[in-house]
Amino acid sequence: MAQHVPGTAERVGGTRKVRNTESPQEQEDAILTAARKEFEENGIRKTGVDDVAQRAGVSRSTLYRRFPNKEALLMGVAERVYLDGMRMLEAATVGYGPQDSVVEAFVAGAQMVNDDPLIRRMMLDERDALQGITKSVTGLFIEIVTGRIMQTLRGAGAQMPDDDLHAVTEILVRLVISFLDTPPLDEGRQSPESVREFAQRYLAPMVR
Structure with missing residues (x-):
């Protein structure tokens, strides 16, 4: 007989069994993890709150108690994504002086936006379509x-x-967003080497 592990979501007859043994914090973690995966895989516009609840293995009422609407859910995910990103940027600047730190942070930030599908969706690909939601998310990112x-x-x-x-x-943060939103027509200027040279020549001297 298979052993039941408390607090996990199981599939029964092709559907997810609702979690009912986890703490509120564990349920919230599961909701945010599921939301991030849904947003990444299916897009922010196409993902519904019900999709997230099903993937997280929680009831709709449980999800709505913690996140009253899709904007609140997206903001919760965005905060986690950006804080994770900041830890990566900080790690990239360890041991550097202020101007070199600008360069390393700019290069790492550009790479992060290019590589992370959810950050790219929130800041670039779906920003206009989502209007108020992504405006709030971009504001959160800048702050x-x-x-x-x-x-x-x-x-x-x-x-x-x-x-x-x-x-x-x-200014530097907003330049990163603008640079990525409207990249140079010359693809050669989008290479990591060109991005680094741009940061060294024009951005680093702004800090002293």
């Missing part, structure tokens, strides 16, 4: 990334006053 990169640059030795450093950092 989180600006604050964290500012801290990283300060830790790397940046001497600028806080207001100036914050302004410069936000």
Whole structure:
């Protein structure tokens, strides 16, 4: 006889059995994990809240208690995605001074947006179609990334006053978004080497 593992979702007759033994935090984690997979695989527009509930193995009422609508669900996923991304950016700048940190963060950020299907959907591919939702998500991204990169640059030795450093950092973050949203027509300028050269020549000198 197969052993039942409490707190897991099982398939019974081709459908998911609803989770009923997990803590609220475990259920929320399962919901956000399922939502990310649905958004990545099927797109943000096409994913419904019911799709997420089924994949997570929770009831609709359980999902709605934690995330009252699709925007709240997307914002919850986005915050996790961006915080994970920030840890990657911070790791890329370890051991560098402030200007070199700008270069490494810019290159790593560009690569992250290109490689992560959900970040690309939220910030580029589905931004216009989703309007208010993705506008909020992009605003969240700018806020989180600006604050964290500012801290990283300060830790790397940046001497600028806080207001100036914050302004410069936000400009850099917005430049990354614009650069990726409307890439150069010359594909050669999209290579990692060209991106690095661009950051070294034009972006790094903004920080001191």
